[in-house]
Amino acid sequence: MHRHPWNNNSDEVFSLSPIKTRKALRQRLGGIHVDKCIFWHMAGEKYVGKMVYSCGFNGFGQLPLVSLEMQKKRVVTFPQLCTHRPCHEILAGTLALGWSSCFLCKDKEIEIHGFFSEQTTREHKLPCICDVQSVHAFQGSVLALPSSCGALLMLMENMQLKEVKAEVKGHDDSKIMSLDSTDDTVYIVTENHHLVSLEQNTTDFIFQEIFSDQPVEVISCGKEHVMVLTIAGSVFSFGSGSRGQLGHGIVQDKVEKPLEIEALSALQITGISCGGWHSAAVSEHGDLYIWGWNESGQLGFLMKSSKIDDFRPKNSTSKESSSITPVDDAIHQPSTANKDQEWHGSRKASTEDNSPVTFLMSPQILDMCPPEEILIKKVSCGSRHTAAITQEGHLYTWGFGRWGQLGHGNEWTLDTPTRAESLGLGVKFIDVYCKEWNTFMLVEEPT
Amino acid sequence: MFQQVLKDLMPKKASVMNEVSLMRGKISPDVNFLINSCVEDYFNEKHQLSLSKAEELLDFCWEKLNKGHWKNVDIVWRKAYSICSLIKALSIFSEAPSSGQLGSESLVLKKALEVCDMGILMGAPILDGILPQLALQLQLLITAGKPEGSKNEEVQVSNCATEKEETYMVTKRAKTRHVIYPKISPRHVIPKVNCPSLHHFQMYHMEVARPVILTGVIDKWPAMTSRKWSLAYLNTVAGDRTIPVEIGTKYTEDDWSQKLMPLREFISSFVEPTESTEETECPVGYLAQHQLFNQIPELLDDITIPDYCYIKICSYPSDEGKYGKEGEGTEVVDDDDDEVDINAWFGPAGTISPLHHDPKHNCLAQVVGEKYIRLYSQDQSSKLYPHQGFLLHNTSQVDVENPSAARFPEFSSACYQECILQPGELLYIPPKCWHYVRSLTTSFSVSFWWN
Numbered sequence: 001m002h003r004h005p006w007n008n009n010s011d012e013v014f015s016l017s018p019i020k021t022r023k024a025l026r027q028r029l030g031g032i033h034v035d036k037c038i039f040w041h042m043a044g045e046k047y048v049g050k051m052v053y054s055c056g057f058n059g060f061g062q063l064p065l066v067s068l069e070m071q072k073k074r075v076v077t078f079p080q081l082c083t084h085r086p087c088h089e090i091l092a093g094t095l096a097l098g099w100s101s102c103f104l105c106k107d108k109e110i111e112i113h114g115f116f117s118e119q120t121t122r123e124h125k126l127p128c129i130c131d132v133q134s135v136h137a138f139q140g141s142v143l144a145l146p147s148s149c150g151a152l153l154m155l156m157e158n159m160q161l162k163e164v165k166a167e168v169k170g171h172d173d174s175k176i177m178s179l180d181s182t183d184d185t186v187y188i189v190t191e192n193h194h195l196v197s198l199e200q201n202t203t204d205f206i207f208q209e210i211f212s213d214q215p216v217e218v219i220s221c222g223k224e225h226v227m228v229l230t231i232a233g234s235v236f237s238f239g240s241g242s243r244g245q246l247g248h249g250i251v252q253d254k255v256e257k258p259l260e261i262e263a264l265s266a267l268q269i270t271g272i273s274c275g276g277w278h279s280a281a282v283s284e285h286g287d288l289y290i291w292g293w294n295e296s297g298q299l300g301f302l303m304k305s306s307k308i309d310d311f312r313p314k315n316s317t318s319k320e321s322s323s324i325t326p327v328d329d330a331i332h333q334p335s336t337a338n339k340d341q342e343w344h345g346s347r348k349a350s351t352e353d354n355s356p357v358t359f360l361m362s363p364q365i366l367d368m369c370p371p372e373e374i375l376i377k378k379v380s381c382g383s384r385h386t387a388a389i390t391q392e393g394h395l396y397t398w399g400f401g402r403w404g405q406l407g408h409g410n411e412w413t414l415d416t417p418t419r420a421e422s423l424g425l426g427v428k429f430i431d432v433y434c435k436e437w438n439t440f441m442l443v444e445e446p447t
Numbered sequence: 448m449f450q451q452v453l454k455d456l457m458p459k460k461a462s463v464m465n466e467v468s469l470m471r472g473k474i475s476p477d478v479n480f481l482i483n484s485c486v487e488d489y490f491n492e493k494h495q496l497s498l499s500k501a502e503e504l505l506d507f508c509w510e511k512l513n514k515g516h517w518k519n520v521d522i523v524w525r526k527a528y529s530i531c532s533l534i535k536a537l538s539i540f541s542e543a544p545s546s547g548q549l550g551s552e553s554l555v556l557k558k559a560l561e562v563c564d565m566g567i568l569m570g571a572p573i574l575d576g577i578l579p580q581l582a583l584q585l586q587l588l589i590t591a592g593k594p595e596g597s598k599n600e601e602v603q604v605s606n607c608a609t610e611k612e613e614t615y616m617v618t619k620r621a622k623t624r625h626v627i628y629p630k631i632s633p634r635h636v637i638p639k640v641n642c643p644s645l646h647h648f649q650m651y652h653m654e655v656a657r658p659v660i661l662t663g664v665i666d667k668w669p670a671m672t673s674r675k676w677s678l679a680y681l682n683t684v685a686g687d688r689t690i691p692v693e694i695g696t697k698y699t700e701d702d703w704s705q706k707l708m709p710l711r712e713f714i715s716s717f718v719e720p721t722e723s724t725e726e727t728e729c730p731v732g733y734l735a736q737h738q739l740f741n742q743i744p745e746l747l748d749d750i751t752i753p754d755y756c757y758i759k760i761c762s763y764p765s766d767e768g769k770y771g772k773e774g775e776g777t778e779v780v781d782d783d784d785d786e787v788d789i790n791a792w793f794g795p796a797g798t799i800s801p802l803h804h805d806p807k808h809n810c811l812a813q814v815v816g817e818k819y820i821r822l823y824s825q826d827q828s829s830k831l832y833p834h835q836g837f838l839l840h841n842t843s844q845v846d847v848e849n850p851s852a853a854r855f856p857e858f859s860s861a862c863y864q865e866c867i868l869q870p871g872e873l874l875y876i877p878p879k880c881w882h883y884v885r886s887l888t889t890s891f892s893v894s895f896w897w898n
Contacts, residue, residue, distance in 0.1 A: 057503070059481065059499075059500070059503050060477065060481075074499055074500075074503070099477065099507065100477035101477070115476075118476060119480075139475070223514055224514055240515065242515070242516075276510065277513070383510060384510075402506065403503075
């Protein structure tokens, strides 16, 4: 059987491409400074005049919207005002999103919207014994970090939050600083900057040290891959690389131990984000690097359309600048890349020759809207879409848009980064948090 | 417009609910909740709502199906995909305009049919194979609803085709693509045997791994006689069915990709390009190694599994046996040892399967057109330069008809056999025997794999 049944097939072309390093050029422009991530536990004061908006999938009424009318919609295509007011400039942690529910951090309470405990709910309050510093969605439930101790609060079957102590062999009493999760496993960054995995067997929780070679600052997880940013600004990745999402230049079945992404090693990375099957990183110079699967245009590169017209001989030479595909027409096909595949695609994956890209195996700079040069401050990836905030505070979104997650007022899937303008051109975007089929944004409105 | 058959096919709420309840505990509670409310909405005739929910669920299942290896995904997600496809198709169908506007009605039917096919291709069988049955009825409705003119035309063409060779698809041959006919040297010719006994076939071919062309075996198939597989016939029977198409010359090339499209579009765009598209560069499209007969069981009536495919040789435990056991309970159905695995291979002249070998016995039935085939026995492997690594180790790096002597010096000294397989002939390819296949005309072959 030289071919697999079609739906078991390693999909299409694998492309390998070197990064266009423009570091030198950027340095000539005179080192633009980018703020390092402010950690949520460092700030405390309430921001007045800053609003949270959200859009995307709302099939369980999970979006905490102010408008009760919008709350009833299954798909929210324009960003809508949320009831939530975070106490600092980073959204992730003050709220957490699963596919069917949303958790909000409210001092001594966790507020739950959407599907919870076998039914849909709105503003369900879950009391905590202490102040909650951050929340995290995991497998339809919630994990919380209390601000006092460095422990982890986990929701038990009796709907009580129970404290789980992180006891890593050889590291007594490691406090938890931040966490994220793949579909199956929770990963924790401890106060001493080690990366630890948390697995649950029947009764106990097993903490296992994954990485301590370099101090870890940020963790981000996709569906089946994990990326960490070290204090030194290096990026490591591990997990599944079946769509090139690990960024090591090849399709990989599974990488067990964190491996540095060499293509980024010469750069100072300030922010990272993992999508479902793609990854993104922002450099200190404001360059956005992106790689992985481009099945819905989430890399911002021309995607392969599933429409047959692509293969008809083209008699007109008119080049379309962007390809907009209502997703209803797009036929999705699963594509499972194969074990340890080392398929070095020779075709160049770039926008220059306008050839469609299915996978990028290595980080590649994404020019948001060439020839204009746009510097990026922050990036966040949802399941199959991506959002980035520029240094001017503009928001661009692209990728899968069927559930309104791009916030452009329609359900289109876009493979071109497109500025979100519905809140007006004067607003300044402070932060963006994408998860699953949703986008949350923190916005400063003009006075 | 509603036919009684279709009405009888409509699933009962209880049976759908039962199928859903079997998944409880294996799928997350939120998905379970939404599937239940989706089914509930459909049977309460809230079709818009059940449609939206089914689409949301399909997207969610799609993400599940794409996590990790396809074969490791719990089959429950494929079942869920099929159930949601069913509800989506039924919701679309129920929203169809009751009568009058024929055009829009046929669009709705086509949409519903496409949804069924996606459920068949990506999902797993549910409710006694309801999706293929529903798809059959939808295709019949679409074909029946065609404007009178075009319907008659098609019927006529297909009638003609059964009588006259000229209108048969083979005539497209040299016109569409520049095809080189290789000269078959007598030294390399594959022997032909007319309808040998099972015993003869087993003794002199299967057990000694000796390829042979069998004549007089498949030439009475309806596909070759009463229901001849002309393009018009295929369009009538399955024109609106969604099929996977490989695009690009060879699967080893970079530009190779796969697309889903209705059979009719595949035929018009790739198999039978019109005058205007002929000259311009159009990639080769190939409906290759697709289990078409599982998807469209009615096409099975046009062929017969050759008796030879039921011969079992009790041999020492093979590598495949061991390999198959690794996956334990999650193995996909087609690895069933007793099943004959039937695949369709349909495309224009110029489709190429690079030199490779498969683990099973293979009978390749040539129904329409001609194919050039080159065989190398397993003992020649050292001269064939297989690709390195897990994925393509069964495929040679050599371009058989244009080998690079510099890169593959040993290749020219490898012994081989060759043939131009004619309609009505059945080629036996032993397990692990290397084969290279290039279509010389528009071609439709059916392969039978068995252990």
